[in-house]
Amino acid sequence: MTEPVIRVHDLAKRYRLGERVPYKSLRESLSNGLRRVMRRARPRQAEWVWALQNLAFDVVRGEVVGIIGRNGAGKTTLLKILSRITEPTEGRVELRGRVGCLLEVGTGFHPELTGRENVFLSGAVLGMTKAEIRQRFDEIVSFAEVEDFLDTPVKRYSSGMYLRLAFSVAAHLDTDILLVDEILAVGDAAFQKKCLGKMDAVSRGGRTILFVSHDMGAVASLTKRTLYLENGTIAVDGPSQVVIGRYLADSLGNGGPAEKPISYYRREENRDTPVRVSSIRAGSQGEGTPTVFAGDQLVMYIGLEVFGRLSGANVTLGIKNIQGQRVTTIFSPDHGFTLNLSPGRHQLRISIEDLALAPGEYFVDVGVNQSTRTKAFDVILDYPLVRVVADQRLVHWLNRPWGVVCVLSARWEVSP
DSSP: OOOEEEEEEEEEEEEEESSOOOOOOHHHHHHHHHHHHHHTOOOOOOEEEEEEEEEEEEEETTOEEEEEOOTTSSHHHHHHHHTTSSOOSEEEEEEOSOEEEESSTTTTOOTTSBHHHHHHHHHHHTTOOHHHHHHHHHHHHHHHTOGGGTTSBGGGSOHHHHHHHHHHHHHTOOOSEEEEESOOOOSOHHHHHHHHHHHHHHHHTTOEEEEEOSOHHHHHHHOSEEEEEETTEEEEEEEHHHHHHHHHHHHHTTTOGGGSOGGGGBSSOOTTOSEEEEEEEESTTOOBSOEEETTSOEEEEEEEEEOSOEEEEEEEEEEEOTTOOEEEEEEGGGGTOOEEEOSEEEEEEEEESOOOBOSEEEEEEEEEESOTTSOOSEEEEEEEEEEEEOOGGGGGGSSSOOOSBOOOOOOOOOOO
């Protein structure tokens, strides 16, 4: 049996909440103490929260393992411990080999430096030697597609160019173990596909990879084994398709999305965004997670909270099945629609006239952005959308899976 290169033993991490514990001067400490005495107020009791508890698993050499779970489940905390950025409260980790981390795109970049200078600076921060950076320099630049802008300060790059170059540097690390945290959602669709291809090539090269992502399609395509974290513990550890199905089923829940706030499905909190998705409902009356027959109309209602003037923004809807596979994408400009809104609360209504989906449970990703080449203003992932059922028109769908799309109307003819 292959010896594990990652061994995690009873790992736990605890953080302190409530009372802040910053580094303070003696004068500040005395002043705060005197203030409490004068007010006769008792100091607040600090609270603790366990980000991880009792984690134990092994990863063998060359294995690619996905890590999924909701925001706050402990995914990033686990990678930070494995990369030695933070120390565990309990337990221990054994690593065999050089570790590379792609935890944050743009680590080591300085806006005043050129693209060329930032390649060397970021590479050094990520642990590459100068000789390694020189050896891979042309490959890094070619992958990022920024050859014409190498000697331009990156503060003048578009956000897409910046992210492409930053990812390219990190993706060319020469390591035995690679830790990847939700960084493949960079650039446009073509570059995202290129990133996934690069990660697939890295995995086929025999490197061990731990891949954290909210993109279930990417996890399913890159990994064979997945860990599902829930409340800091491993809920399921098994084949990726099985674990992803369990994760999405848990997202749907017994009572639909009304039981969980929209923030539960948000990829990350962006306080500077000009627009935020405030609600998602489906059904003719917006009743929640409806049950509809294949071929019926589906109506979606998306609540939007606009904080500044919004002009020419796009909305993308990605519908997924229970295995996390994207079955279709609806892009608002393809239908001649963009968002032009003043500050305030608004409701967007989308009608899908013929829902040609096979019976099953479906989820939706909702993204609002200015352009496919820029970072989205807000992204909601794996929101429970609809249950599709078969009726007597589709009797062959009732008891067996026949695919993803229902063809509800077809002409059959026999010629002599």
